[in-house]
Amino acid sequence: MKKMLRSLEVLWIALLIFFLSSLAVQASVLKVSHVSPDHIDIGAFYHGIKLKVTGFVPADSDIVIRFVGVRKDVHLKRKGKVLGLLWMNVDPVTFKMAPNACIVEASSKYGLKMLGLKSLESDIEIETEASVDRERLFLEFLKLKKSEKLYSERVGSVRFEEVDETKKGFSVDLVVPARLTPGKYTLQIFAIRDGQVVDRAEQVIPVKLVGFPAFLASMAFNHGGWYGVLAVVIAIFAGLAMGFIFGGKGGAH
Amino acid sequence: MSMSWYLYLPIAGNAVNFVLILALGGIVGLLSGIFGVGGGFLMTPLLIMIGIPPTVAAASDSNQIVGASTSGTLAHFRLGNVDFKMGILLLIGGVVGGTVGVQVIKVLRALGNADFLIKITYVVMLGFIGTYMFQDSLKALRKRPEVVTVEAAATKPSRYARLVQSLPWQVEFVRSGVRHSILLPIGLGFLVGILAAIMGVGGGFIMVPVMVYLLRMPMHVVVGTSLFQILFTCIDVTIMQAYTNHTVDFVLALFLLLGSTVGAQFGARISRRLKGEQLKIFLAILVLLVMVKMLLSLLLTPKIMLAYTGGH
Numbered sequence: 078m079k080k081m082l083r084s085l086e087v088l089w090i091a092l093l094i095f096f097l098s099s100l101a102v103q104a105s106v107l108k109v110s111h112v113s114p115d116h117i118d119i120g121a122f123y124h125g126i127k128l129k130v131t132g133f134v135p136a137d138s139d140i141v142i143r144f145v146g147v148r149k150d151v152h153l154k155r156k157g158k159v160l161g162l163l164w165m166n167v168d169p170v171t172f173k174m175a176p177n178a179c180i181v182e183a184s185s186k187y188g189l190k191m192l193g194l195k196s197l198e199s200d201i202e203i204e205t206e207a208s209v210d211r212e213r214l215f216l217e218f219l220k221l222k223k224s225e226k227l228y229s230e231r232v233g234s235v236r237f238e239e240v241d242e243t244k245k246g247f248s249v250d251l252v253v254p255a256r257l258t259p260g261k262y263t264l265q266i267f268a269i270r271d272g273q274v275v276d277r278a279e280q281v282i283p284v285k286l287v288g289f290p291a292f293l294a295s296m297a298f299n300h301g302g303w304y305g306v307l308a309v310v311i312a313i314f315a316g317l318a319m320g321f322i323f324g325g326k327g328g329a330h
Numbered sequence: 331m332s333m334s335w336y337l338y339l340p341i342a343g344n345a346v347n348f349v350l351i352l353a354l355g356g357i358v359g360l361l362s363g364i365f366g367v368g369g370g371f372l373m374t375p376l377l378i379m380i381g382i383p384p385t386v387a388a389a390s391d392s393n394q395i396v397g398a399s400t401s402g403t404l405a406h407f408r409l410g411n412v413d414f415k416m417g418i419l420l421l422i423g424g425v426v427g428g429t430v431g432v433q434v435i436k437v438l439r440a441l442g443n444a445d446f447l448i449k450i451t452y453v454v455m456l457g458f459i460g461t462y463m464f465q466d467s468l469k470a471l472r473k474r475p476e477v478v479t480v481e482a483a484a485t486k487p488s489r490y491a492r493l494v495q496s497l498p499w500q501v502e503f504v505r506s507g508v509r510h511s512i513l514l515p516i517g518l519g520f521l522v523g524i525l526a527a528i529m530g531v532g533g534g535f536i537m538v539p540v541m542v543y544l545l546r547m548p549m550h551v552v553v554g555t556s557l558f559q560i561l562f563t564c565i566d567v568t569i570m571q572a573y574t575n576h577t578v579d580f581v582l583a584l585f586l587l588l589g590s591t592v593g594a595q596f597g598a599r600i601s602r603r604l605k606g607e608q609l610k611i612f613l614a615i616l617v618l619l620v621m622v623k624m625l626l627s628l629l630l631t632p633k634i635m636l637a638y639t640g641g642h
Contacts (some may be wrong), residue, residue: 081568083400084382088475119338119340121337121338122337122338123336123338123345124336124338124345125345153636153638153639154636154638155635155636156632156634156635156636156637157635159446162629163446163449163628163629164627164628164629164630164631164632165446165628166450167635170636213635214635214636217634217635217636218636220633220634220636221634221636223634224634225381226381243375243386252623254345255336255338255345256343256344256345256381257343257344258343275333288342290339290340291340293340293341293509293580293581294340294341294548297341297572297576297578297580298342298576301572301573301574301576302569302572302573304572304578304580305569305570305571305572305573305578306569307580308393308396308568308572308578308580308583309393309396309565309568309569311397311454311580311584312393312394312397312400312584312587313397313400315397315400315584315588315591316396316397316398316399316400316401316402316404316587317400317401317404319397319401319588319591319592319595320400320401320404320591320595321404323401323405323595327532329343
């Protein structure tokens, strides 16, 4: 009898733990319900699109959404003064495995602090002359990328909607820039609370060229020589055609 | 959606407003039609400003110049402004010089600090040519404001003139109305070719003053002949860039071309209306403006301390 009671007790405790932990799991769950579009086609008239992301996060958490491009080494030149007077490109700098694009949308400033552009510094290695201040170089790199609109971050575009005590709905329109090259991009969604990532989700967003741009790019990259000749021939004919159009209007001196 | 105004350029990897591209082409085409310069030194920085990568901007611009100079050459040919004999001799020298120049730049790159030398060469050349042309045409305009035909500096029998006359194989250049040794245009073409290759430009803005002051050709013939040469230089550059670097964006070039061919036609007409000295002084001002802009970019603290390599 005692044995039975004890095993019941154990069962009871086990059940309680299970129940509590499942509650805890439920509370920390991030769920992405919809990403639209789930791939990006770059056609002739593409000039940037809005990526609509919706889902649920724990009620007490903030959210950061990042659209991160293909990681590649970026070779740049550092500018410096020569002869104490003239600004020149002085020495080479390589940013190892820097994403070609990174768009960050966060629901709070503190989210940006944690997972914004500056947080990339930890996973981009900088190769250059030993004496140069890496941190300053990294900030200049961000400036350059921001000027090209390939890197950006902002707060306030995330909308929340109350669901119940444990979770809330979110939706955000992430603006994908016009300056986009094909490749595998990653959509990263983070739920954060008290300086910690409580949950995260990832989805690959393939970006590819379609239609005329795809045709042109394949010509240019696979048959470069012929592409060059064709470009010249068409340019000459266009030039001649324009010449004749205008010549016919009374340029006969 | 305002989708109709934008086109995605697959080689440049960016979308651009095509009305803007047409307008840029038109303005630069107008200038190139007036002065017989390719306009590469103006167009490339403008394209970079609207978000085209530097290497793609330079290569696509040479593709555009092929079309623009075809139409410009045609327009000037109709007006009797192209000296083919002189043009071909300069071209031969230019092609050889360009090839040598490319090797020179490779050596300089290997030695380091090539960029420094390139930029200094740029500023000094532009400053020198611009100032000289400006002073010279100002003098001529003040002295003889009624003069229509151009030949300002032909009277001085300088050491240079005596040297040039002593060269063998003297030939008559009917269109230009001058007599020179065939070695002179080939040699000068060679020097300009080297400089152009080092500076990474078509060389029109160096070639024009060379033809005016060293070959003593009349300004109108200079413009037509210069365009004729630029045509061939840019055909070569376009094919080489497309083949080796894949940086020619044909769609971009075509839209620039549509704008610039229209511009060039008007340019050729304006060029005909202006007097030679006026043309020279406008070109001098343009060259000096570009020089000042380059000088400022060397002197002022840059906004961003990093730059892409490849385009200058």
